[in-house]
Structure formats: structure tokens, C-alpha cells
Amino acid sequence: MADVESDEQRGVSAMELLGMVGLALFVGWTLVSFYWLFCDFPPGAPVDARDFAQMWIFVGTPAGYVALHALGKSPQFNLFSPPCVSAGVIGSVALPLMAFALYGGMLVPLGLIYAVNFLAGLSFAYFSVAWLDVCSRLRTSQYGRFTGLAFGGGVLLFGLAAISPESLQPAFSFVYILCSVGLLVFATEHVDGNADRAPLESTSDTWRFTAEIEPSFFMFGVVFALTFVYLFNSGQAYVLTGLLFALPGALLVAALSMLHHEVGITSIQRILVFVTVAACIATPFLEGWMQLGCSCVVMIAWALFTCVNYAFIVKKSASVRDVPLFRQAPMRLCVAALGFAAGWIIATVATMAFGAHAGAFTTIRLVVAVALVATVMAFFPVKNHHEVDGSSPDESDRANATTTVVSVSMSEAELFAARCAAVAKLYQLSPRESDILKFLAKGRNAAYIQEKLTISPHTVKSHIYNIYRKLDIHSQQKLMDFVEEFPLDAKDIAGR
Known part of the structure; x- marks a missing residue:
């Protein structure tokens, strides 16, 4: 990156x-x-x-x-x-x-x-x-x-x-x-x-x-x-x-x-x-x-x-x-x-x-x-615990078992948007981070994102850093591959 x-x-x-x-x-x-x-x-x-x-x-x-x-x-x-x-x-x-x-x-x-x-x-x-x-x-x-x-x-x-x-x-x-x-x-x-x-006054139960x-x-x-x-x-x-x-x-x-x-x-x-x-x-x-x-x-x-x-x-x-x-x-x-x-x-x-x-x-x-x-x-757990969304192993397994449910009526653009939305939801990206994720997944650089969203270079870099940290990914190519291969389930399709 x-x-x-x-x-x-x-x-x-x-x-x-x-x-x-x-x-x-x-x-x-x-x-x-x-x-x-x-x-x-x-x-x-x-x-x-x-x-x-x-x-x-x-x-x-x-x-x-x-x-x-x-x-x-x-x-x-x-x-x-x-x-x-x-x-x-x-x-x-x-x-x-x-x-x-x-x-x-x-x-x-x-x-x-x-x-x-x-x-x-x-x-x-x-x-x-x-x-x-x-x-x-x-x-x-x-x-x-x-x-x-x-x-x-x-x-x-x-x-x-x-x-x-x-x-x-x-x-x-x-x-x-x-x-x-x-x-x-x-x-x-x-x-x-x-x-x-995170806002100091936030008390929502997300963890x-x-x-x-x-x-x-x-x-x-x-x-x-x-x-x-x-x-x-x-x-x-x-x-x-x-x-x-x-x-x-x-x-x-x-x-x-x-x-x-x-x-x-x-x-x-x-x-x-x-x-x-x-x-x-x-x-x-x-x-x-x-x-x-x-x-x-x-x-x-x-x-x-x-x-x-x-x-x-x-x-x-x-x-x-x-x-x-x-x-x-x-x-x-x-x-x-x-x-x-x-x-x-x-x-x-x-x-x-x-x-x-x-x-x-x-x-x-x-x-x-x-x-x-x-x-x-x-x-003792038989598999890794503590998924990012806090789900149990059984829940994670069930989600992963529902691999790439793709509607034949979805266009490539709709499929790309659905994957970006699913990634943003799972890793709890903010609305602005979700917008920037779409640009990054398309291969756009920080200068392009800054111009399109009309935000400062520092803000763009801060949001990009947070996206990479939350996804535990350290290169744009890996992020593009990650989004492209991200499995969708029926709930992701229904949410479109």
C-alpha cells in the first residue's frame, strides 16, 4: 500500500x-x-x-x-x-x-x-x-x-x-x-x-x-x-x-x-x-x-x-x-x-x-x-473462538457453510456492492470507511478518493489506515482479493 x-x-x-x-x-x-x-x-x-x-x-x-x-x-x-x-x-x-x-x-x-x-x-x-x-x-x-x-x-x-x-x-x-x-x-x-x-458515551453491546x-x-x-x-x-x-x-x-x-x-x-x-x-x-x-x-x-x-x-x-x-x-x-x-x-x-x-x-x-x-x-x-474449544462479530464457533461454521450464494439476476456491479456491504457490516466499518472501501477495492488511490469525496489528505489516510487495521490487511492488492473472494450468504443477498 x-x-x-x-x-x-x-x-x-x-x-x-x-x-x-x-x-x-x-x-x-x-x-x-x-x-x-x-x-x-x-x-x-x-x-x-x-x-x-x-x-x-x-x-x-x-x-x-x-x-x-x-x-x-x-x-x-x-x-x-x-x-x-x-x-x-x-x-x-x-x-x-x-x-x-x-x-x-x-x-x-x-x-x-x-x-x-x-x-x-x-x-x-x-x-x-x-x-x-x-x-x-x-x-x-x-x-x-x-x-x-x-x-x-x-x-x-x-x-x-x-x-x-x-x-x-x-x-x-x-x-x-x-x-x-x-x-x-x-x-x-x-x-x-x-x-x-469510539464515542466516550457509547454503551452499545457490540463485544x-x-x-x-x-x-x-x-x-x-x-x-x-x-x-x-x-x-x-x-x-x-x-x-x-x-x-x-x-x-x-x-x-x-x-x-x-x-x-x-x-x-x-x-x-x-x-x-x-x-x-x-x-x-x-x-x-x-x-x-x-x-x-x-x-x-x-x-x-x-x-x-x-x-x-x-x-x-x-x-x-x-x-x-x-x-x-x-x-x-x-x-x-x-x-x-x-x-x-x-x-x-x-x-x-x-x-x-x-x-x-x-x-x-x-x-x-x-x-x-x-x-x-x-x-x-x-x-x-476447551475445538476451533478458533471469538470471531470479529462475537459469534460462536457453530454460528461461524454455519455462516461459512453458506458459501457464495449468488443470485443469477445480480449484475457484476451489484455483486461487488453486496460484497463491500457484507465486509463493512462484518468488520463494523463506519459509513465513511464503507465508502472508501469501495474505492480501494476498485484499485483507486488516496488522491483519487480525496478528490471524489472532497475530504482532506489526512482524513483519507486516517480512514484507509483504519480499514486496513480492522481487516488485518496490509496491502491494497490483498484487500482487492479479499473483497472479490468474500463469500455471500442469503442474508447478504436479501439485504440488497
């Missing part, structure tokens, strides 16, 4: 790089605040009390997603309004401030620790959705590159904080989140896709997920939480080692994206099932560093899962531009968060009842492994 550069040619834009840094800072805050600062706090508290205190973070996270989903039903709700940003900042800085107080020898009531942790979970839900919304408005389709590199950067920022003197570690958490918020505010105002973003993968996402969350509790209860050396092993998982996603080998949701499930089940079965029968090694493998899988899930959510939202991501994504993110909360609760109860690393955990891990296998066997 001569008029619009493809993502492969563009490379990483300045705004994308800025977004990566902002998301990396947020991930760094998360890892330092949630898993590091309170490995040994409150001072003198038993392990089960620390587990219970941390549990409130992971209860707060799905609660935050549910709240965002409910608020998103209102057209007046704006995730990036000053009151929302301020609430997120308050919830996120309260946790490192509490860590400063504990390091300073202050006596902080356990009830206050629970409340602050819950607020941190709410803030995590808020900022994760906010950053994914920003990502959905970037001029890129390599979302795995964005999430993978940002997540990997966050792991490195965590490592920097973890090797610093203990008294300074809360300061890293504090600075990370404030810098992330500053970049978030800047990015949401200046990101290059704002010109064609649906099938139910097949959500149960397995929940079970994966349980497995990951059990691994985190094992590391958390084993001390800072284990936490540091385990979290650093998230780096290769994140970088793998980024590398695959840059090589144009995007990892799909169903593919990641196959990998994760093997890795997590093997770790759940092997861990109870190993000791010391070999147990840690199994946990590190699960941490690689956790990072892979998180980055791919984030990238898929952004890609899905970017392909359906009628509704902002922040109104669509929370309930999808909530599923794995609920599983993580459930896993942490299970581990906390077991620690309270039997003690940390008790033999009961052997049974728990084996039961979880069996439950994960059973869940995947019961719900």
Missing part, C-alpha cells in the same frame, strides 16, 4: 514507546507492592496472617472490575475523568505509604492494612483497564509487542527495587505509580488514535465472548495464585527468583508479535494446560530448589498468559470501534482475577488450618490439577 505504511514498516512510534514505559511502571508498582513489600510485614505476624492480609488485594481486584463494568453501563461515566484518576492515585499510593509507616516502626492496625490492600486491588483494576484502553488507540496492531515489552520492563523495574536498600523500596513503588499516572494522563490526551476513537474459555481462565487463575502463595510463604529469595522468571514469558510474547506470529487464546491454553498441570503434579514430590524450579516455570506461564490475554483484549476492542475498551474489557479481566482470588483464599485457609507448606497442600495441588484438566476437557 503506497499511501499508508503498514505496522511492519512503521516500527515503534513515540507514543507507543511512551505507553510501554507507562505500563511498565504500572507493572513495576504492582509487583513491588503486591508481592514484595509485605513478605515480612506486619513485623512479627505469622505467615497465615500475612497471607490473609494480602488476600484483600486479590479480593479487591475482581471487585474493581465488577465496579468498572457497572459504572461503564452509564453513558456519563468517563474512566479518565479527574475524579476517577484521583481515586486511582489515592488507592495506589496508600499501600507504599503504609509500608513507609511499618518500616518506620509505627504500629498499624491489621484492619487498616486490610482496607489499604483492598483499595490497592481496586486501583489495580482501574489502571490496568485504563492502560489497555490507551493501547487500543495506538497506531499499531502488534499488541503482543506492546504488552510483552511493557510487562518485561515492569519485571526489570521490580528487580531494581528489590535489590535496593529496604528503607528505599516503598519509595520505588510510590515513584513508579505516580510516573505511570502522569504518562497515562498525557497519553490519553495525545495518543495518535484519538481522532477515530461478546463465548463461554468456552472462561472456566479454564478461572482455573488458571487458581493455579497461579497457589504458586504465588508458595513463593510468598517461602520468603523474599523465592519471591525475587520467581518474579524474575516472569521476564522470559513476557519477552516471548513480544518476540512472537514482532515476528508476526501472534499467539492466540486457544494456543496459549494448550501450552498452559501442559505446563501448569505438570507443575502441580511434580511440585509436591520435589524439595527445595527443585520445587522452586517448578514454580518458576509456572511464573513463565503466568507472564505468557497475562500478556497474551491483555493483547487479545486490546485487539478485540480495536476491531470493534463502536464502544471504548474501558466499557468492554472489565468483565473479561474479572474472570482470571476471580480465579486468582479464589486460589489465594484456598491457600490462606489451608495455611491457617495446617500451616505453611503443610502436607495438605499436596492434596490441594493435585485436586487443582485434576480440576483444571477436567475443566479444559469439558470446555
Whole structure:
């Protein structure tokens, strides 16, 4: 395509790089605040009390997603309004401030620790959705590159904080989140896709997920939480080692994206099932560093899962531009968060009842492994899910089975118009994009389209870029072939 550069040619834009840094800072805050600062706090508290205190973070996270989903039903709700940003900042800085107080020898009531942790979970839900919304408005389709590199950067920022003197570690958490918020505010105002973003007040239900993968996402969350509790209860050396092993998982996603080998949701499930089940079965029968090694493998899988899930959510939202991501994504993110909360609760109860690393955990891990296998066997999709229009696999198969129903009474011009209309409907092109699609499918260039539609060169290029992004096509010849070969069914013909 001569008029619009493809993502492969563009490379990483300045705004994308800025977004990566902002998301990396947020991930760094998360890892330092949630898993590091309170490995040994409150001072003198038993392990089960620390587990219970941390549990409130992971209860707060799905609660935050549910709240965002409910608020998103209102057209007046704006995730990036000053009151929302301020609430997120308050919830996120309260946790490192509490860590400063504990390091300073202050006596902080356990009830206050629970409340602050819950607020941190709410803030995590808020900022994760906010950053994914920003990502959905970037001029890129390599979302795995964005999430993978940002997540990997966050792991490195965590490592920097973890090797610093203990008294300074809360300061890293504090600075990370404030810098992330500053970049978030800047990015949401200046990101290059704002010109064609979905109307903020739009609340139409255009983004649906099938139910097949959500149960397995929940079970994966349980497995990951059990691994985190094992590391958390084993001390800072284990936490540091385990979290650093998230780096290769994140970088793998980024590398695959840059090589144009995007990892799909169903593919990641196959990998994760093997890795997590093997770790759940092997861990109870190993000791010391070999147990840690199994946990590190699960941490690689956790990072892979998180980055791919984030990238898929952004890609899905970017392909359906009628509704902002922040109104669509929370309930999808909530599923794995609920599983993580459930896993942490299970581990906390077991620690309270039997003690940390008790033999009961052997049974728990084996039961979880069996439950994960059973869940995947019961719900695992046999074909790719999540078509652009949100239809189920069966619906997609039925649509594809009705191949090229052509009325003998239709002329070539009518057939061409019907195909363009069907493509525009399936990929939810705007009316103007639908007009431009017809010109592109005929081989017309941007200058010709600009003259015929009497619009500016910038507007033409912006619309052409959006068409190519939504169709995931990067050359005009491929678009022409795609439209020419697009199958029509009876509904498409009847609509003419």
C-alpha cells in the first residue's frame, strides 16, 4: 500500500514507546507492592496472617472490575475523568505509604492494612483497564509487542527495587505509580488514535465472548495464585527468583508479535494446560530448589498468559470501534482475577488450618490439577473462538457453510456492492470507511478518493489506515482479493 505504511514498516512510534514505559511502571508498582513489600510485614505476624492480609488485594481486584463494568453501563461515566484518576492515585499510593509507616516502626492496625490492600486491588483494576484502553488507540496492531515489552520492563523495574536498600523500596513503588499516572494522563490526551476513537458515551453491546474459555481462565487463575502463595510463604529469595522468571514469558510474547506470529487464546491454553498441570503434579514430590524450579516455570506461564490475554483484549476492542475498551474489557479481566482470588483464599485457609507448606497442600495441588484438566476437557474449544462479530464457533461454521450464494439476476456491479456491504457490516466499518472501501477495492488511490469525496489528505489516510487495521490487511492488492473472494450468504443477498 503506497499511501499508508503498514505496522511492519512503521516500527515503534513515540507514543507507543511512551505507553510501554507507562505500563511498565504500572507493572513495576504492582509487583513491588503486591508481592514484595509485605513478605515480612506486619513485623512479627505469622505467615497465615500475612497471607490473609494480602488476600484483600486479590479480593479487591475482581471487585474493581465488577465496579468498572457497572459504572461503564452509564453513558456519563468517563474512566479518565479527574475524579476517577484521583481515586486511582489515592488507592495506589496508600499501600507504599503504609509500608513507609511499618518500616518506620509505627504500629498499624491489621484492619487498616486490610482496607489499604483492598483499595490497592481496586486501583489495580482501574489502571490496568485504563492502560489497555490507551493501547487500543495506538497506531499499531502488534499488541503482543506492546504488552510483552511493557510487562518485561515492569519485571526489570521490580528487580531494581528489590535489590535496593529496604528503607528505599516503598519509595520505588510510590515513584513508579505516580510516573505511570502522569504518562497515562498525557497519553490519553495525545495518543495518535484519538481522532477515530469510539464515542466516550457509547454503551452499545457490540463485544461478546463465548463461554468456552472462561472456566479454564478461572482455573488458571487458581493455579497461579497457589504458586504465588508458595513463593510468598517461602520468603523474599523465592519471591525475587520467581518474579524474575516472569521476564522470559513476557519477552516471548513480544518476540512472537514482532515476528508476526501472534499467539492466540486457544494456543496459549494448550501450552498452559501442559505446563501448569505438570507443575502441580511434580511440585509436591520435589524439595527445595527443585520445587522452586517448578514454580518458576509456572511464573513463565503466568507472564505468557497475562500478556497474551491483555493483547487479545486490546485487539478485540480495536476491531470493534463502536464502544471504548474501558466499557468492554472489565468483565473479561474479572474472570482470571476471580480465579486468582479464589486460589489465594484456598491457600490462606489451608495455611491457617495446617500451616505453611503443610502436607495438605499436596492434596490441594493435585485436586487443582485434576480440576483444571477436567475443566479444559469439558470446555476447551475445538476451533478458533471469538470471531470479529462475537459469534460462536457453530454460528461461524454455519455462516461459512453458506458459501457464495449468488443470485443469477445480480449484475457484476451489484455483486461487488453486496460484497463491500457484507465486509463493512462484518468488520463494523463506519459509513465513511464503507465508502472508501469501495474505492480501494476498485484499485483507486488516496488522491483519487480525496478528490471524489472532497475530504482532506489526512482524513483519507486516517480512514484507509483504519480499514486496513480492522481487516488485518496490509496491502491494497490483498484487500482487492479479499473483497472479490468474500463469500455471500442469503442474508447478504436479501439485504440488497
